[in-house]
Amino acid sequence: MSAMPKLEVPRFTFWRGILLAVLALGFYSTIIRITQGLAGATNLTDEFPWGIWVGFDILCGVALAAGGFTISATVYIFNLEKFRPIVRPAILTAFLGYVLVIGALMFDLGRPWNVWHPLVMWNPHSVMFEVGWCVTLYTTVLALEFSPVVFERFKMTKTLHVLHVVMPILVVLGVLLSTLHQSSLGSFYLIVPTKLYPLWYSPLLPVFFFLTALTLGCAMTIVESFLSRRAFGKSLEMELLVPLGRVALLLLALTSVIRFADFRHRGVLGLVFAPTYEARLFLAEILIGTLAPAVLLILPKVRKHTTGLFLAALLIVMGVVLNRMNVSITGMERSSGSIYVPALTEIAITLSVVGVGFLVFALAARYLPVFPEHEMKEARPIVVPEGGNLVGQPIRSLPVPALVVVALAFFGAVALGADGVRRREVAPGPPAPSATKPELAAALASFTPPAEIVFPQAPDSPGPASFRHASHVDASAPDCLSCHGNTYSFLGRKEAPPAGQMHDTKHCGGCHDGTSAFAIEADCSPCHKAE
């Protein structure tokens, strides 16, 4: 591990091809975002100002990085040493996750160069302000938590020693910051009780966001271990992952119980099976993210099966992602009276963010001691469960019912989602303007034309002239805009009407031209009073 791996031209594989394509599209989309602004790069509107860049990149991104604080708390605070081998990959993933979230934020912010403003311009009443601070601080904490890996690589023992001493403080700080902002991402939506659909709006949103983040922390660690095993041939053993699966199961149960009680309390249980877009996507969320993984994790045969555990964890991940998308997009559509479908550029940027994450993780795993061999060996003697090996058990060795559950959950969720999207329609907004003429009689009773305006008299004027609204406005159908729309200010004139110029086309002459109104001719008496 300490020897620098030789730099070689990477082989071109299927997944690398995909990654390259995604990054190319992302680069193209970045140019569009920069040159054409948010209007050119997104389908966001005044009615729907937050799309997948917030819903996925931010809300899911932060949640997916929850493995960092879950695992570091487990090892450092609860002193469960056997989990130590996962700490580094978990912290690295979390750190990368947060850096990517901040990177993705740059695309979404209208003025990304002002991103530092919350650090100096405080509004402690704002959840966003709190999240901004927490994410900044926590990213710093994660960098420090991960830094021993870098210092080890360069053999900086003194720095390592200092870090070792302060590590517990860092970890406690990290856990606190995570608790705050993971839940606060849910608090974002507390302020919109009339806009977020009742299946998702709850005073307990922060609690749900925190619990699901914890669940996701366990699930992501399992998923990452499985993927690292495949990619790098090194990872931890089932002995560590199975308990994580058990914790995830417990958290799923806890969240479900609280959520059920909350639904009952708010009286929205009836909405769950209503034939609406929202209900369908809610059911999909529950099916794929709660029911199916719970069934899988309850069965010991599946829980202890590498691929079975991976599938269960993957379902949890998809469930939480669906939950965040439901809160940020599905649940906000009806009240907005509009339908949001992300632009291809939005999707390309989001995929690129994920792609960059994979790429950087792979590079770090290759060049830094992320999977420290000596720690793996020093850890307790590993009991390899029956059939547990480096590559993972083949999927066909899973019990048939488990495969059925996975298939049902997956296709069920897809079917529910598709049915939901089919049902999606723009909510009826305010009644369309009808053709009926408004009954103006009552309103017109209040109409009083403004007072007479007396013009200053020019030396050659035949007599004083004034403008009377009463003789210019049809009081039964006043149309202010025929004059005020063009020439004359509503808000009072800055200077007096110019004496001697009133006959020109910018003033009286504009209408008094012989067509719209009688022309200004030899007879001055209609306007000018003889003295």
Added chain:
Amino acid sequence: MLKPQVKGLLLDTTRCIGCGACALACKERNKLPKTSDDVLKDELSDKTYSVVKQVGPRYVRRMCMHCVTPSCVSACPVGAFVKSDSGPVTYLESRCMGCRYCMIACPFGIPKYEWEKKAPLVRKCDLCADRLAQGLKTGCATACPTGATTFGDRDALVAEARERFRANPGRYNEHIYGLEEVGGTSVLLISDGKAEELGYPAGLDGTPPAFLTWRALNIIPDVVMTGAVLLGGIYWIRNRRDEVEAAEGPHGGSPKEH
């Protein structure tokens, strides 16, 4: 010191003749471009801060309500929105970083965004704060020929609305929209119909939505204190056990590492 009077507007749909003078005066004073040939066809946008809509047999204005406890002011992470003592909710554009949380948070869907621009800003009515500072009425109230938009102290406007109810029995649906909704707004609406059926949002109760957030934010210090003590305690107990074990020598089944 005397508390400055909170200014506001009283909108009365029974007096509106749909001339659009308010909307055009708004454009004039904010130097906004013309966006439609028919002023009644305009929609609220970054170029239109005030509209008049024909809804059935009525004309109804929509504009920023200038809430007493505004959601946008609470939501903005950089304090770019300010509720001034005299009523207007104004915007310090140099602070804005473009997160658009104000647009999500506003229960009336008022803040609009300059999506087309490279350095976009949020746009909305500011109740002519600069005119108010000069002792003038808002542009829209100045232009209105029928008193459908009346400018004044909020308290006086509430009294005026009640007086109109009293003087015209049967003419109004006797509810002042904005008196209680979202904890009160500086712009009030009375009508012979229901505001909720005229395009105004329904289901708003007397709790400012911002309070729902503050309730959660107020728990934070407790969470931090309790959490720090709890985590520190667990850390101490769990690691102390190891230290003791190390001093007394390993016992039990599993040998410790190191």
